[in-house]
Amino acid sequence: MRVHVADHPLITHKLTVLRDESTPSPVFRSLVEELMTLLAYEGTRDVRVEPVDIVTPVAPMTGVRIAEPKPLIVPILRAGLGMLEGMTKLLPSAEVGFLGMARNEETLEPTTYAERLPDDLSGRQCFVLDPMLATGGSLVAAIEFLLKRGATDVTAICILAAPEGFARSNRRWRGET
Template identity: 55%
Template sequence: MQAESGGAARVTVVDHPLVQHKLTMMRDSDRSTKGFRELLNEIGMLLAYEVTRDLPLEPVTIQTPIQPMEGRRIAGKKLVLAPILRAGVGFLDGMLSLMPSARVAHVGLYRDPDTLQAVEYYFKSPSDLADRTVLVLDPMLATANSAVAAVERLKSRGAKDLRFVCLLAAPEGIARFQAAHPDVPVWTAAIDSHLNDHGYIVPGLGDAGDRMYGTR
């Protein structure tokens, strides 16, 4: 796991061999829709381990089959997973398998093909975001327009402790996101070279939503 420092919140590149192996498989243009979806689910689970590494713990006394003991459990209220529709849903099942009690917020945004700006069409979240850690999920941090808009929307509902999780990031997207939300750290599996004229990450893996659902 590599962390990049700077004036803004940190960017952590999760360089675990399993993550990098699965990411390479996902980049392959011959990967089937089913295979792509399964790999995204698996990587989501692995990224969840890293993004929750520093959650606070509290002591708790339990009874094992042998004797009482003091263990530790996660303190505070349950997390909120906030996928940006539609591609962010690809992370959801893997993360929920590790955190089945987590709440889920849905942020519906699409990218206008002409302006590349994010347009909101749906938003639903728990009412007490201010008391919870919120993981914002989207496979791609490209122009960052959707990510910036999603975090702004969540903050408007009271969210204070936010973390952004993606599969791939472009340097332009990181710079834009950090300029807008310097308090929100980012976890990603890789930082690619650049964005092309259509706002896609290069070399990237194409449109994550289209590859997940077999659409164009």
Template identity: 50%
Template structure:
């Protein structure tokens, strides 16, 4: 697991955590922090060079090597991270995994799955603001592997130790990148201190 401890990431996350932060401000902060996290999750992408002409001279200039990325959002809250990352990586292919958490069992229920056909050839970055129990995240990665994905990274804003442990147990080959490892889950399966339900706070639905 990697914790993105950049001061701007931590500052913006604090603003998002505050209960009084309005929906519009929450969305804007999520867009901003997602771009900062995008730098962290793509830090070690493969590079090559190609010849270009600058206004001064020719040079061998660095460019990304190989196929572009695939960004996969776990609906619905993942779209907040997705939007900001697409501004930084506009050529990425995009996929969606629709899951909701059964509030009684805390287990994920699938309702949608659509990913790029060539996902096996791409580095896949799965985005979801919260890694709580880890059940939904692990289920989404199960589906992606069944679709052929072999290079997967998981990016979230806030993680609970229980979710990190679940991911390490079920998908030890998938790195987790987060802005914060919080204390624990409460009886309702919410991260403490966390920031509440990210989807509800993004869309003003509670």
């Protein structure tokens, strides 16, 4: 598991305003979208591309385009939906799937209550959107769900992370739990 903490001044400023209890709801939603666009820029640093020949006004050249199969963006319902617009602004050609997760109040374990995803995720880059990595349960379960469908390249993008959630995710991907 590789972790990248985006500590750009614009991100830390927007996070401060986002976390302020006096921030009105419309400003909060706008900040989530702005933050997600900035985080998506970092999170897609390793998106796969392929060469493409084009003709410019000056001369032919070889550039790059997003490779096939297109990346899959998977917001964890419902909170992850607020992050979707910011992500698709940066990666408009990506496919969008959905994964609904809820905590079972008896076992405290996450359960899947809804999904709209391709059956086979082999060869797909998947980007999971979860605004708050709290205990890590939902995020770990979501990634495991994608892995069972054949995904091998999963990037999670979170706006905030609690130490407990980070530790649980880290233990899981190091094979300890």
